[in-house]
Amino acid sequence: MTHDLIPTLRPLLAAEVSAEALASGADPGDLEQAVWLxxxxxxxxxxxxxxxxLWLRGAVRSEARRTRHTGRREAAYAKEPADDAExxxxxxxxAADRYRALHAAVRxxxxxxxxxxxALLSPEDLTYREIAGELGMSQGSLGPExxxxxxxxxxxxxxxxAAPAPWGMER
Known part of the structure; x- marks a missing residue:
């Protein structure tokens, strides 16, 4: 029975998948593969x-519903993140490495x-008045400092x- 099942169900599955894929907007090949699995x-x-x-018809409908449900929740990228040069x-x-190097130098x-x-590099975008108050200095001396x-x-x-790393290795 098991060996005969797959060849017997193949035409029925192809017809069911065709109908459900058209109605649900799913890819027929993906839907067929999911049902075989x-x-x-x-x-x-x-x-x-x-x-x-009967089981096959129910499985196709169930997989088509799952595909529709998943499709509503998923959003495609405008372009692949790895291909975004900017x-x-x-x-x-x-950028993260430059940020760490700058803040290490500042410290x-x-x-x-x-x-x-x-305070000047703070993401809070503090005003000179706020920085002067925080540091306990006059606002007029912030510019020269x-x-x-x-x-x-x-x-x-x-x-x-400009300084080379020890043993002639680049940084």
Whole structure:
């Protein structure tokens, strides 16, 4: 019975899948493959169905419903994320690395510079008045202090980029 079942059901499955795929918008090949897989799983667990034709019709309808339901919840990407040269994984990794390097350099600055630069780089987009209040300094001295800190940071980063790593290895 098991060996005869698949060749016997093949034409019925093709007809049922054709009708349901057209109505549900599913790919007929995917729907047919899902039903065959379901039949094989069923046969492994409980043996062949008592009425294979009836079981097949129900399985096709069930798979078509599942496909429609899944299709409503899933949204296709406009383009593949890995193909997005501007916001792809490589660009995000490089940006994250630059962010970590900048913040590590800011933490090594002398005096009040680390706190000032951290406040200026804050995602909260603080105003000069808020930064001055947070750091306990006058608002008028923020500009000159910021210039000194940026000069120090520039010299520090220039030296790091220009200096070769030990043993002639690149950084």
């Amino acid at each position: 379901r039949l094989l799983e069923r046969m492994k667990e409980a043996g062949p169905p008592a009425d294979p034709a 916001h792809g994984p490589e660009q995000r990794a490089l 090594r600055l002398p005096g009040r510079c680390p706190r000032l630069m951290a 910021r210039s000194r800190c940026l000069g120090c940071l520039r010299r520090m980063l220039t030296a790091e980029v």
